[in-house]
Amino acid sequence: MTALYDRNSQARPNASPIPSGVPQKLSVVSPGVTSSEPVLAWLEQVLQERFGLPLLLERDGPERLYLRHAEAPGHILFDRLQPGFYLAGVDLPHCQWEATEEGFDAPLDLPLPAPGAASLPRPLVEPAAGGLTIHYDILGLTYWMLSRVEEVDAQVLDRHCRFPASASHAGRHGYLERPVVDEWLAVLGQVIRRQWPQAQLRQHEFTLRPSHDVDRPSRYGFARDVKLARVMLGDALLHRRPQALLVGPWVRLCTRRRLHPLDPLNTFDWLMDVSERHGLTSAFYFICGRTDPRKDADYEPEHPAMRHLMRRIHERGHEVGLHPSYHTFRNPKELANEAERLRRVCAEEGIEQAQWGGRMHYLRWQMPLTLQGYEQAGLDYDTTLSYAEAPGFRCGTCFDYPAFDPVKGEPLALRIRPLIAMEASVISPLYLGLGTGEEAFKRFSMLKARCRAVGGTFTLLWHNSELTTSAQRELYERVLSD
Known part of the structure; x- marks a missing residue:
């Protein structure tokens, strides 16, 4: 048996996260002797965070990946690895799996989407010598969705140079509103319990995370x-x-x-009041640069009124973060400069936080250059990854997770907090156009319920400038209260 990742030895020459015979020129993970080690180490971290168990991964040949428990005998074998999960520019097949027909619980009581497979055998999980075998590449799917491999060198972009939902595999195959990674990991958790009945899996509780991009803090003031x-x-x-x-x-x-x-856009105290009534903490992300005067804010973070606002947010126990300006998604140096500017202003105002995060202006994102900008800026997390045109699970998950650079093939210190819904994506006629009535509420409520079903986090973006009418405020409060 050849270990794909072994902490006590160097990676072997034939160790690769991609089955043999794959054209390496398309490989997103950099080819070479050590390319596999960080991939499996990162996947082990994801599994450790999800299940709270000392799980190890090792590979036997080009098409077999073993999941082992460091403190118990036996294994779970994945015997149908999908090379397309590690390649850019590949149009993967898609099918569905009826979990309940094979004795498993489906978190959403719906058939599970199965990207990367044209069909799946029955049964999908069956006994084998020394353990259980799963005939679907759950871990490859996890890597593919979380690392956003399909967005590397994307050829289809919208007018803001964003990879659109309509070009994504999830958008084209109708599972964008499904936390597909979380659903499959829930199935894997059930397999783990069957293989190691004494194992105590980590339990997760649903949380709600409201956040607010401060594009326009004042209608007239600046x-x-x-x-x-x-x-x-x-x-x-x-x-x-x-x-x-x-x-x-x-x-x-x-x-x-x-x-x-x-000022009609000064809704900050109202937002904090609503969050506090629900026992929540809001995060407010501030623009600290002007790389496009037409798209960026008309305020400066050093302005006394903005300093006062940031102090008040901090004093009330809420979070201050960065909203990098329009062109920084392709400019790591400028992103780092803006992060430093925010930290300097906050330090001058006595604002200290355990972590600093942000969200990109207009949800602009280029994989992996924007990731590298966050790393260079020394920020702790990003919460950009949702599609502007449609809410849902761009990363296939509603759990925070460690970032991975699919081009360099290495894990990053940065954390990803997937954004599930932006108010404009649902309300605005530019996108779904559901307005502020019952249809909009149902869409928010459905996404929130699916986060709750898998024990994840419903991260919501609602701009302070989109609360100027009673209908907008009523909808926001209903979404938080539901």
């Missing part, structure tokens, strides 16, 4: 004269709020030390 006049006239004529002609100049004049309470 606008220059021409823009201020344009905004006031638009509010008065188009939105039928003639009071804006009086409120606008007054708010602009008074926004010197703090945001004015009459």
